[in-house]
Amino acid sequence: MAIVSLRALGVGLLAPLLVGCQAGQAEMEPLAGVEVVGKADHCNREKPGLSLVRSMSDFPQVDGLMPAGEGALEAGHDVLVVYLGQRPTPGYGGELRQAEMVDGMLELSLRSTEPESGSMMAQVITTPCVALAIPDQGWSSLSVRMGAEGFPLSLEAPTDH
Template sequence: MMTHPKAALLAVFFGGALLGGCAATAKTETASGAPLARQIAQSAHCGLVAPGHLLIRNEAELARLSSLPGRNLSLAPFRQIDFRQETLVLVAQGQKPTGGYAITLEESAILDEELVLTVSERSPEPGSMVTQALTTPCAAIAVTAEGWNDIRITHRENNR
């Protein structure tokens, strides 16, 4: 079957335009130009013994943090959050056998209503001098409360 060259060219053009229109665009700031996420605290003793993340969407959920065993994380910076505009995310590395571990926000984006936070995780170099104490490192990140329905944390290992 022979296809007219102009028809083939139009099919390629419109097919490409349709596919290009379907491609998702990542949002990296709020409508007012503010960053989607900002790290507001970091601690080696958050009290969260399992790796993962914890969403805190209101004052009542924030108050429950004070009951975490082994927590040495000041809640004062978190009380400055306006929960109508932001959500607090604690990203935890879980319990570690020594000091020298940390987690830091690298970047954030919203893609297809999913908030993607990229964090770097630091661990001590083998043989380095570290404190001999159990730690529960985490990062506290304030994120915009709008534009996303799900959250994904991606990790980069960063031994410095």
């Protein structure tokens, strides 16, 4: 019982600090609606890269990405496919950490995931990717940051945005 009250007290003491930190970042606004809609191990790209998908005819033929990506497109979003490049085993990928709009730039931060150290993995070369639903308008460029080789990457919005 005492642990619960100490946790509650700790949260209560930290709340003003958190509000103060957020107040200093007025030019950055968190972006709702950006989410991972698919992941795959074999995306057929040897080098890291980005691909903006605006219609099903543009969608890469990759198992694991299509159904959720189609739903995102139908809901009025674009889909950004983030290619991680060639990796030596399965288990590599990316997870969305943060999405913000800063002065017209869509900034996406991903956390790089790797196989657990010491785990038994097949020695099979993979080319993983992550598909993200993103706004279909309101940004002039985007940037993807991730702690992996080949990043950060950026992309300009298509002229018909």
